[in-house]
Amino acid sequence: MAIVPSSQETRSMMDEVLGALNSSSPEMRIAGLTQIYKMGDIAGSAGLGHAVVALLDDSVTSVQVQALLTLRAMGAASVLYGTNIVAKLSSQQKEVKRAAIQALGGLGEEGVDFVRDVEPLLSDSDLDIVADACVALGMLKATELTSALVAKLKHGDIDVVCGAISGLGYMGAELAEVGGMLSQKEPRIKAAALAILCHMDGSEKYADEAAKCIGDSDGWVRNQAATLITILGDKASSEVAKLGSFLTSQEIGVKAAAAAALAGIGEDAASQIDALEKLLTESGEDTSTIPLVKAGVAAKVESQMRKPACAAAYALGSIGVKAAGSAASLAEGLKTEDDEIKIACAKALGKMGAGGSKFEAAICALLDYHMPMVVIAGCNALADLALAGLPSTNGADKAATLLADKHPGVRQAAAECLALQGEMASVYIEELVKALSDPIYSVKAASITAVAACGEIGQMYASRMCQLMFDASPDVRIAACNALKNMDERGAAFAEEVSSLLEDDIPEVRDAAVSALSSFKTGSAYLPEGMTNALTA
Numbered sequence: 224m225a226i227v228p229s230s231q232e233t234r235s236m237m238d239e240v241l242g243a244l245n246s247s248s249p250e251m252r253i254a255g256l257t258q259i260y261k262m263g264d265i266a267g268s269a270g271l272g273h274a275v276v277a278l279l280d281d282s283v284t285s286v287q288v289q290a291l292l293t294l295r296a297m298g299a300a301s302v303l304y305g306t307n308i309v310a311k312l313s314s315q316q317k318e319v320k321r322a323a324i325q326a327l328g329g330l331g332e333e334g335v336d337f338v339r340d341v342e343p344l345l346s347d348s349d350l351d352i353v354a355d356a357c358v359a360l361g362m363l364k365a366t367e368l369t370s371a372l373v374a375k376l377k378h379g380d381i382d383v384v385c386g387a388i389s390g391l392g393y394m395g396a397e398l399a400e401v402g403g404m405l406s407q408k409e410p411r412i413k414a415a416a417l418a419i420l421c422h423m424d425g426s427e428k429y430a431d432e433a434a435k436c437i438g439d440s441d442g443w444v445r446n447q448a449a450t451l452i453t454i455l456g457d458k459a460s461s462e463v464a465k466l467g468s469f470l471t472s473q474e475i476g477v478k479a480a481a482a483a484a485l486a487g488i489g490e491d492a493a494s495q496i497d498a499l500e501k502l503l504t505e506s507g508e509d510t511s512t513i514p515l516v517k518a519g520v521a522a523k524v525e526s527q528m529r530k531p532a533c534a535a536a537y538a539l540g541s542i543g544v545k546a547a548g549s550a551a552s553l554a555e556g557l558k559t560e561d562d563e564i565k566i567a568c569a570k571a572l573g574k575m576g577a578g579g580s581k582f583e584a585a586i587c588a589l590l591d592y593h594m595p596m597v598v599i600a601g602c603n604a605l606a607d608l609a610l611a612g613l614p615s616t617n618g619a620d621k622a623a624t625l626l627a628d629k630h631p632g633v634r635q636a637a638a639e640c641l642a643l644q645g646e647m648a649s650v651y652i653e654e655l656v657k658a659l660s661d662p663i664y665s666v667k668a669a670s671i672t673a674v675a676a677c678g679e680i681g682q683m684y685a686s687r688m689c690q691l692m693f694d695a696s697p698d699v700r701i702a703a704c705n706a707l708k709n710m711d712e713r714g715a716a717f718a719e720e721v722s723s724l725l726e727d728d729i730p731e732v733r734d735a736a737v738s739a740l741s742s743f744k745t746g747s748a749y750l751p752e753g754m755t756n757a758l759t760a
């Protein structure tokens with residue numbers, strides 16, 4: 224008999240959010256909207272758009288703004304409310320008007336019918352509105368307005384120019400015009416061009432210019448250049464020597480950006496191993512971006528963009544086993560007082576195969592450290608070594624004790640580590656089964672995967688996996704489907720229950736159900752006829 228899925232937990236979660244939206248407190252309404260915002264396009268699939276759009280006429284401006292930003296986060300699903308969003312373009316409140324423009328941009332190509340509503344804003348007297356319109360039109364793929372955006376590249380206002388750059392990039396148009404902006408002296412313009420080139424086809428043509436920007440005096444330009452090179456990966460391998468020349472710069476930020484860029488290139492940066500290893504003892508930090516971070520204008524820059532030692536460690540890890548000769552130096556980095564360097568060195572050792580495995584004891588010691596992020600890095604390093612065929616008995620023992628840690632990130636990392644230790648993890652099956660009831664969905668999903676990795680012992684919990692297929696979290700449902708897929712006949716016994724997820728609201732859950740059913744000997748009987756034919760073709 225099929226297990227009837229219970230949606231009590233899902234209803235409870237949704238009731239809480241909807242209750243917040245109906246609260247008399249503006250702060251609570253914003254909090255509810257923020258929760259939906261974090262769900263992204265999943266919120267659209269769950270039919271929450273109608274509850275959000277109802278707050279577009281809220282008496283409090285900040286609630287209206289958050290409602291519009293939430294609709295933007297929901298993506299193309301918000302096209303149903305396009306006319307409601309357009310109505311807010313006439314708001315007398317600038318922040319509402321700007322949020323409406325951004326929400327329309329978030330519709331993407333599905334919002335093509337609203338291009339005509341945004342186009343007039345290119346001539347608005349408020350230049351912030353003009354800049355926002357440029358970006359929105361790009362996201363709407365209004366390619367018929369390409370020339371209008373190109374013209375804005377010569378505008379006297381920096382924000383408008385940056386908006387036009389972003390708009391053209393989202394359109395995927397005028398690569399040469401966007402790339403040409405790298406020759407501008409204004410740092411914000413160069414940074415905007417580098418940022419949007421990350422999303423444009425053919426941007427490898429500007430790998431040379433991006434490499435030159437690593438030596439720029441502006442920290443944001445350097446960071447965007449390193450990001451672009453990272454995205455280009457081996458397509459930027461011709462710039463390795465140039466980037467290597469920056470590793471000996473007198474500017475800390477330049478050294479960090481160069482090493483970060485080399486990390487993005489990976490194995491092809493092996494010629495710089497010696498220079499990178501020397502940077503592991505560099506104790507400096509680039510503070511040039513801190514003012515904007517403190518002002519709340521920008522997020523804190525990642526450690527590899529600020530600290531040469533961190534960037535060098537990540538680069539050596541990216542190069543992988545070819546840099547195994549640097550493992551001893553990386554292990555020394557685990558002894559530093561700087562937690563960010565500890566984390567970077569641990570992650571690097573995990574990528575070095577047998578070379579990193581020599582320092583297994585030092586990595587395992589991190590699992591006793593007092594800072595959660597360091598512990599997580601240690602678990603991840605052990606997981607990477609196990610993935611390379613180098614499981615750790617000592618590491619598995621320590622990871623098992625962390626399944627009860629108070630920090631959810633540690634519990635998740637511990638479960639993920641055990642999942643990769645193979646059937647060795649079956650020793651800790653009781654602890655893993657307890658973790659299946661963890662209140663944090665990511666921990667629960669990781670524990671499901673770990674139980675499934677326990678071989679025949681793990682298969683004894685197939686019925687528990689079936690129950691978890693009806694969890695409120697899509698990630699948990701997906702993990703449970705995948706677990707049953709790998710549980711042979713015991714998993715296949717729940718084919719009927721798996722088939723019920725073919726009607727799930729979340730596409731990824733439906734895909735996981737199809738994949739599981741396709742792996743069962745009799746699973747095809749539960750698949751729609753057209754799908755069955757496609758699988759057997």
